[in-house]
Amino acid sequence: MATVSTQNLALDGAAPVYSAASPGGDRFTPSRNTFLHVVNASASPVTATLTTPGNVDGLAIPERGVTVPAGANRMVPLPPGTYRSADGLADVAWSATTSVTFAVLHAV
Structure with a gap:
């Protein structure tokens, strides 16, 4: 399982860096x-x-499943009280x- 850094969205815009999903x-x-x-x-x-x-x-x-259609994208909010585990990370x-x-993007 790979750990990915959160990127801050600057007020003057951002160019996020995307990671490949890990198996x-x-x-x-x-x-x-x-x-x-x-x-x-994907198709x-x-x-x-x-x-x-x-x-x-x-x-x-219950765990949350978010379906992303082929050729589409989704933004999913991450409230810490719902997804944070004992070590402070979400999976x-x-x-x-x-x-x-x-x-993973954080609006400042």
């Missing part, structure tokens, strides 16, 4: 005003599944990784 999943630091931008350049839909390690009233929070698993890239 074993990826990790990053979730925070307020942080988004996962997934770009699917098939792909699902990004975000691990939700917490509980509410003793009940596990995403991919249903496929060919032609899938992503960036």
Whole structure:
């Protein structure tokens, strides 16, 4: 599982750097005003599944699957209370990784 750095979006604009989705999943630091931008350049839909390690009233929070259609992209908010694990990182698993890239972006 690869750990990816969060990129700050500057007020005068940004040119984000995208990482290839790793077959074993990826990790990053979730925070307020942080988004996962997934770009699917493949010919098939792909699902990004975000691990939700917490509980509410003793009940596990269901994992969130975000489907990105073929040739499309999605921006996914990352509230830390939902996705942060005990080590402070969040995990995403991919249903496929060919032609899938992503960036973790933080709006300042």
